[in-house]
Amino acid sequence: MNFLAHLFLSGDSEEILVGNLLEDFVVGRIDHPRNQNYDNNLKNGILLHRLIDSFTDTNSSVSACKSVLYKKYHKYAAVVIDIFFDHYLAIHWDEYSSESAHDFRKRVYLSFKNHWEVLPEKMKPLIESMINHDWLKNYGEFWGIERALTSISRRTVYESNMENAVEDLKLHYDLFDEKFKEFFPMMMAECQAFLEEKGYNVSNFKLQRRIMYDSR
Numbered sequence: 001m002n003f004l005a006h007l008f009l010s011g012d013s014e015e016i017l018v019g020n021l022l023e024d025f026v027v028g029r030i031d032h033p034r035n036q037n038y039d040n041n042l043k044n045g046i047l048l049h050r051l052i053d054s055f056t057d058t059n060s061s062v063s064a065c066k067s068v069l070y071k072k073y074h075k076y077a078a079v080v081i082d083i084f085f086d087h088y089l090a091i092h093w094d095e096y097s098s099e100s101a102h103d104f105r106k107r108v109y110l111s112f113k114n115h116w117e118v119l120p121e122k123m124k125p126l127i128e129s130m131i132n133h134d135w136l137k138n139y140g141e142f143w144g145i146e147r148a149l150t151s152i153s154r155r156t157v158y159e160s161n162m163e164n165a166v167e168d169l170k171l172h173y174d175l176f177d178e179k180f181k182e183f184f185p186m187m188m189a190e191c192q193a194f195l196e197e198k199g200y201n202v203s204n205f206k207l208q209r210r211i212m213y214d215s216r
Contacts, residue, residue, distance in 0.1 A: 002148070003130070004086040004139050005184075007108050008097065009052060009191040010045060011202040014111040016195070018118070019045020020052075021127075025120045042118065044198050048191065055190050056082075061183040065176055069168060076160040081176075083139075083148050084169050088180040090140035096184065099204045105136045142166055 003021065010017040019042035030043050038046070056062050062081060069077040093101045109131045112119070119127065130136070138144025146166040153162040169176065192202045 002082040002086040002139075004136050005082075005089050005187075006049060006052060007136070008089065008104070008204070009187065010048065011191070011195045011200050012204065013041060013045075013195075013200050014114060015039070015041035016045040016048060016200060017108065017111050018042060018115045020049045022046060022119070022123070023049035025123045038118070044200075048194060051194055052187065052191065055187060056183075059183055059186070061179040065179050068172055068175070069165070072168070073160065073162065073165065076156065076162055079152060079160075080149065080162055080165045080168070083145055083152070083165075084176055085180050085184070086139045086148075087145050087169065088177055089184065090136075092181075093140075096188065096206055097204055098206050101137070104204070105134065108136065142170070145169060 006020050007017055010020045019038070022038075022042060023046040026038075026046055030046055057078070062085075065081045065084070066077045069080055073080055089096065090101070097104065099107075112127050112131070116124070135144075135148070138147065146163070149165050150163040153160045156162070188205055192205055195202050
């Protein structure tokens with residue numbers, strides 16, 4: 001999953017939310033001495049990020065989407081689907097969240113401002129750009145998805161062609177939408193179980209009963 005989904009799946013805690021995105025800048029085991037400056041809440045956010053990635057990578061609905069794109073994008077198909085699924089979360093927001101999209105974005109941006117000192121220096125420009133350009137609002141639009149994919153494609157080692165992938169989103173729109181709707185409630189249930197086990201609130205989820213499912 002990409003930024004919007006990772007942040008939404010963090011529940012109510014500011015530190016879980018910050019830690020979830022912080023994971024992209026954390027190397028190795030959570031208990032490694034290099035990570036000793038992060039408190040337990042931030043570390044749980046990092047662990048949540050890793051749970052989300054693992055669950056997504058092994059989910060059959062996600063795999064079905066990646067198979068549609070693999071011939072064109074190869075290993076980058078997973079990255080493209082992550083961005084696409086942020087789009088579907090954005091357009092179906094009220095089906096999954098009890099918090100308005102506007103209030104959620106305000107809460108996210110304030111959370112990062114409140115924990116600015118703990119962010120690695122190389123992470124701060126990304127967060128500044130996210131806040132200043134309101135990235136989280138843009139995923140609901142095709143141009144926002146295209147911009148996100150273009151930005152990522154500029155940072156890939158090999159040619160990815162991801163900047164053109166919005167055309168594949170349009171071409172397979174209903175299929176990807178269907179697979180997202182299969183996948184995301186399962187992902188929410190997995191995160192809710194993790195967060196509640198750790199003692200955190202998840203009041204923003206419209207999913208308060210445990211779902212029984214085959215996650216694979």
